[in-house]
Amino acid sequence: MARIAIDLHGGDFGPSILIPSSFQFFQDNPHHHGVLVGQSKSFRSFVRQCPQNIEFIDANPLGDEASRPSRLLRKTGTSSIETCFRMLEMQDVDTLVSAEHTGVLLALISKYGQLHALINRPVLASWLPGLNKSTLMLDLGASYFANHEQLLAYTAIGIGIKKSQTNSPAVGLLNLGTEQFKGPPELRLADAALHKWSDLNYKGFIEASSVFKGDLDVIVTDGFTGNSVIKSAEGALDLTLSILKNKLNHGVFSRLLAFWLKQQLKSSLKKLDPRLSNGALVCGSNLQVIKSHGNARGKAFYTAIERAASAHSGQYTTSIWVQLDKLFDELA
Amino acid sequence: MARIAIDLHGGDFGPSILIPSSFQFFQDNPHHHGVLVGQSKSFRSFVRQCPQNIEFIDANPLGDEASRPSRLLRKTGTSSIETCFRMLEMQDVDTLVSAEHTGVLLALISKYGQLHALINRPVLASWLPGLNKSTLMLDLGASYFANHEQLLAYTAIGIGIKKSQTNSPAVGLLNLGTEQFKGPPELRLADAALHKWSDLNYKGFIEASSVFKGDLDVIVTDGFTGNSVIKSAEGALDLTLSILKNKLNHGVFSRLLAFWLKQQLKSSLKKLDPRLSNGALVCGSNLQVIKSHGNARGKAFYTAIERAASAHSGQYTTSIWVQLDKLFDELA
Numbered sequence: 001m002a003r004i005a006i007d008l009h010g011g012d013f014g015p016s017i018l019i020p021s022s023f024q025f026f027q028d029n030p031h032h033h034g035v036l037v038g039q040s041k042s043f044r045s046f047v048r049q050c051p052q053n054i055e056f057i058d059a060n061p062l063g064d065e066a067s068r069p070s071r072l073l074r075k076t077g078t079s080s081i082e083t084c085f086r087m088l089e090m091q092d093v094d095t096l097v098s099a100e101h102t103g104v105l106l107a108l109i110s111k112y113g114q115l116h117a118l119i120n121r122p123v124l125a126s127w128l129p130g131l132n133k134s135t136l137m138l139d140l141g142a143s144y145f146a147n148h149e150q151l152l153a154y155t156a157i158g159i160g161i162k163k164s165q166t167n168s169p170a171v172g173l174l175n176l177g178t179e180q181f182k183g184p185p186e187l188r189l190a191d192a193a194l195h196k197w198s199d200l201n202y203k204g205f206i207e208a209s210s211v212f213k214g215d216l217d218v219i220v221t222d223g224f225t226g227n228s229v230i231k232s233a234e235g236a237l238d239l240t241l242s243i244l245k246n247k248l249n250h251g252v253f254s255r256l257l258a259f260w261l262k263q264q265l266k267s268s269l270k271k272l273d274p275r276l277s278n279g280a281l282v283c284g285s286n287l288q289v290i291k292s293h294g295n296a297r298g299k300a301f302y303t304a305i306e307r308a309a310s311a312h313s314g315q316y317t318t319s320i321w322v323q324l325d326k327l328f329d330e331l332a
Numbered sequence: 333m334a335r336i337a338i339d340l341h342g343g344d345f346g347p348s349i350l351i352p353s354s355f356q357f358f359q360d361n362p363h364h365h366g367v368l369v370g371q372s373k374s375f376r377s378f379v380r381q382c383p384q385n386i387e388f389i390d391a392n393p394l395g396d397e398a399s400r401p402s403r404l405l406r407k408t409g410t411s412s413i414e415t416c417f418r419m420l421e422m423q424d425v426d427t428l429v430s431a432e433h434t435g436v437l438l439a440l441i442s443k444y445g446q447l448h449a450l451i452n453r454p455v456l457a458s459w460l461p462g463l464n465k466s467t468l469m470l471d472l473g474a475s476y477f478a479n480h481e482q483l484l485a486y487t488a489i490g491i492g493i494k495k496s497q498t499n500s501p502a503v504g505l506l507n508l509g510t511e512q513f514k515g516p517p518e519l520r521l522a523d524a525a526l527h528k529w530s531d532l533n534y535k536g537f538i539e540a541s542s543v544f545k546g547d548l549d550v551i552v553t554d555g556f557t558g559n560s561v562i563k564s565a566e567g568a569l570d571l572t573l574s575i576l577k578n579k580l581n582h583g584v585f586s587r588l589l590a591f592w593l594k595q596q597l598k599s600s601l602k603k604l605d606p607r608l609s610n611g612a613l614v615c616g617s618n619l620q621v622i623k624s625h626g627n628a629r630g631k632a633f634y635t636a637i638e639r640a641a642s643a644h645s646g647q648y649t650t651s652i653w654v655q656l657d658k659l660f661d662e663l664a
Contacts (some may be wrong), residue, residue, distance in 0.1 A: 184476040
């Protein structure tokens with residue numbers, strides 16, 4: 001059983017959109033317990049249909065601090081997201097789902113949690129769709145740059161998360177080419193260290209073109225690149241779907257033939273959309289936080305809550321910490 | 333009329349594949365002149381069918397230097413690619429197409445050419461497919477990192493190339509988000525400078541998800557990110573095509589319905605493939621060099637020769653130099 005806090009005010013949509021997704025999740029999963037945090041006037045109309053395993057807590061939306069998260073560090077706030085973090089800190093909940101800005105989540109993790117000694121800044125990890133299996137990729141933009149020790153820490157985090165599913169996760173390091181002499185110094189240093197890392201199923205450098213092949217368990221990269229790779233794939237997919245749409249709407253013959261096919265293709269291609277694989281783990285601290293996309297709604301927000309539940313049952317936070325400790329000893 | 337040198341030994345395939353593409357191009361474009369450089373035994377069997385506007389020059393393939401390009405700097409080589417560069421230097425040809433490794437091309441540009449004072453290292457620029465129009469993106473991997481002055485130089489190069497087609501090219505700078513406060517310092521410095529740049533149609537930060545929208549003329553980024561963004565899109569497209577293929581081969585009903593549709597979709601989607609938009613301009617020196625993909629053949633290699641011809645007729649090299657001079661004065 002996971003006790004899951006849900007911040008109703010992060011993201012683009014707010015409570016009226018996030019509450020129905022949450023209700024659905026907790027109805028489907030009666031063994032989990034939900035704590036929905038938001039303005040009482042926003043959830044009042046929902047209380048009557050509320051599943052028994054959900055409680056509401058009244059708190060205000062975050063104000064201007066969203067654009068200047070450092071302000072959050074100075075005084076105790078009463079916002080919904082800060083209320084959630086206080087519950088996490090007090091262990092009143094096990095895990096938290098929020099669509100709040102990354103900057104806000106990072107600030108509050110440093111305020112209420114504790115980072116592992118190897119981590120300067122939390123790391124964003126998420127699951128990419130792939131042909132064979134889904135791949136965990138990190139960092140996805142919590143930092144802009146990663147030196148070689150941070151890249152090693154990301155690897156430890158990735159292994160920590162994947163250990164619950166597979167004994168010896170296959171790891172790749174993203175670079176411009178697969179040859180060992182390629183790439184900037186921090187990547188070549190990390191590559192050399194990973195080759196020596198005992199018990200690691202390390203596959204060496206990989207290129208961004210094979211990110212979606214699904215033959216790896218963990219892909220390690222700096223946040224700027226990781227974020228760009230995912231968004232580029234989203235853009236390419238959007239372009240593909242709009243070309244499909246144009247093509248299939250052109251001419252009566254085509255429209256008739258295509259009607260049935262269109263549905264089929266659309267749903268297959270939609271599966272690839274990184275946006276529907278919603279819910280990134282904010283890793284490297286003692287608090288378990290899942291960041292939902294700001295524009296996630298319906299099934300996508302539901303998926304983020306699912307991630308939170310499986311992160312708790314998989315004991316990701318502890319498992320990550322164990323791997324980081326191991327790396328700490330290796331580097332000492 | 334452009335005098336175009338073609339290095340027959342760069343890339344994965346060699347003369348027997350590259351010669352037919354070249355023949356086709358010069359047959360279709362009898363006003364251009366081709367100089368094909370490679371081992372005589374490799375082109376001997378082709379000489380009889382050779383179009384009149386093509387001549388062959390005998391030279392050896394490059395040896396081990398491909399993996400250690402610095403060796404090329406020490407002594408005068410007799411390889412096909414170095415022969416091409418000597419012709420470029422002596423102005424016996426106007427432009428060069430080669431599928432040689434980027435490192436080799438960069439070394440030989442510094443040996444036989446002259447870089448503009450603002451450029452430390454040549455810059456790779458290429459055209460991305462898009463819904464509305466094709467977009468020029470740079471750098472695509474000649475450098476790993478770019479400081480803010482390099483990003484400004486990339487902008488000047490992009491404008492230089494696009495000026496021949498459009499009076500006021502729309503420029504975007506790739507970042508993790510569109511807000512001005514986002515991103516690493518070099519991007520924020522470049523953004524601030526570009527906003528002040530007179531006569532520039534600057535659209536601010538853009539995210540990798542809008543790279544393929546085709547609403548910009550020039551997208552500026554560092555080489556590591558640019559390379560990753562393109563390869564990620566290639567990977568996403570491959571995945572999409574293989575899902576399409578699986579879906580459409582599944583079941584008799586589907587196969588019958590889909591036969592005609594499949595051809596249509598495939599050709600439309602293929603158009604998006606960055607690989608078919610082959611031929612990157614290696615910019616920032618007084619020599620005009622087009623880099624073909626190592627795995628380009630047939631229509632793709634043909635496209636690279638087309639790029640060389642239009643780079644010459646568009647006077648890209650001079651136009652880039654003019655824009656870099658302007659920037660030099662602006663920064664002085």
